[in-house]
Amino acid sequence: MSAIVQGAAHGIRHRFLRIVLPFVGMSFLNQAARSVVATVGPAMALEFGLSASGLGALAAVFFFAYAATQLPVGLAIDLWGPRHVQAALALVAALGFALCALAPDPFVLGIARFVTGIGIAGALIGVIKANVQWYPPARVAAVTGAGVFLGAAGGLAATVPVQWALPFFGWRNVFLLLALLSALVSAWILLSVPNRAPGAKPAQRRRLAVEIGEFGRIFRHPVFVRNMPAMALLSGLVFTYQGLWAGPWLRDVGGLGDLPRAQVLLTYALGMMFGQLLGGQVASWLQARGRNPMAVPLFGLGAMMLLQALLIAGPRSLPALHLMWFLFACVGSCGPVAYAALAQRFPPELTGRVATALNGSMLALVFLLQNLIGWILDLWPRTAAGGWDPAGYGWALGITLAGQVLTVLWLLRGR
Helix, strand or coil: CHHHHHHHHHHHHHHHHHHHHHHHHHHHHHHHHHHHHHHHHHHHHHHHCCCHHHHHHHHHHHHHHHHHCHHHHHHHHHHHCHHHHHHHHHHHHHHHHHHHHHCCCHHHHHHHHHHHHHHCCCHHHHHHHHHHHHCCHHHHHHHHHHHHHHHCHHHHHCCHHHHHHHHHHHHHHHHHHHHHHHHHHHHHHHHHCCCCCCCCCCCCCCCHHHHHHHHHHHHHCHHHHHHHHHHHHHHHHHHHHHHHHHHHHHHHCCCCCHHHHHHHHHHHHHHHHHHHHHHHHHHHHHHHCCCCCCHHHHHHHHHHHHHHHHHHCCCCCHHHHHHHHHHHHHHHHHHHHHHHHHHCCCCHHHHHHHHHHHHHHHHHHHHHHHHHHHHHHCCCCCCCCCCCCHHHHHHHHHHHHHHHHHHHHHHHHHC
16 A cells, blocks of 8 residues: 555656646746846836836736737647647747847837747646646646746746846846746756646547637636636736836835845745645645635635735835735735636636636736836826835725725625
8 A cells, every 4th residue: 555655656746847847947937027027127217218107018018918828828728738839938938038138128128028928928827737637636726836836936036136136247137047048948848748648638629710719608607707807806916016016116115225125025926935835735625625725715815905905004114014015925826726726617628728718817907907007106206216106006006905895796796
């Protein structure tokens, strides 16, 4: 019996190292691409003379491309598998990062961020699809959480390490390094990941119009309609602040300099990692015992609303800022749990499309939120230090808090 258990454990480790970990490389690039502008954004704004709305648009165009690519990427992953699709997208990401490094003006920089958004669009979906193919249902949330936890190290790398490197290497060389890493990840996926799980049958080929039409069934499904708004806003708030506005908030409301701000952003990334790992483990524990794994993101919804109310008060104590932004990122990082749980309500051949329907909705919301916050901040004059008025941040948080209350009411009404 012990030999059987040891053999099973060895098989799980082998699958994780050979299959999940290469896709985690894409998650690393995904998190780094999202987070790096929050760190280098002030330097880019100074070099190109960007306003708050201009900086918000620069970050938002990345998420627009990311969102617009979701449905085609989900379809491609379902039809051709995550291995080939992710390897190709990693090369697109490499091109986007290289263009960022060489951009002579904001227009080219915007194009570069658009290309990068396309390249990392399938990072989370590739992990979920591979896990559904290679692991039993009760393990999918736990393995997905563990994979996203490791991938979130990209968010860590884009905080204090990047802030430390900026004076020596400049923000352009940071993007060159990311371009090189993207090319290496592409090769890693092709060399390590098998085409499909043992015993798995090739996907049944149907007309492309029929495959695309499955999106209509997903978007009309009562489970999707009920859960999507609340889950999209929960994850969207985390990425909106991680991708841009946490850094300026910490400068203008928290009163932090460059290094303390980067340290809090590091704490933010740690909160995302911890939330993804813990959320996945708890969800799988609940599912294995016949409970609803959606209890995890539902708890995150309530905690996120409380934290937004606390942030509106504008705390300035450094320990309080570390704690509150850690918790903000932690409870908001239950999105992958919801994706994995809801995807299991549909046939396995639709996993990629279900996950991208959720992710695309969330990313479209991030695009709107990043622009909305920039527009709100520009309603107040710039401060003497060149930042934005703290009152604008308070109004922005109040609006998103009100929106989240509405999504929770919709979710409860549907139930």
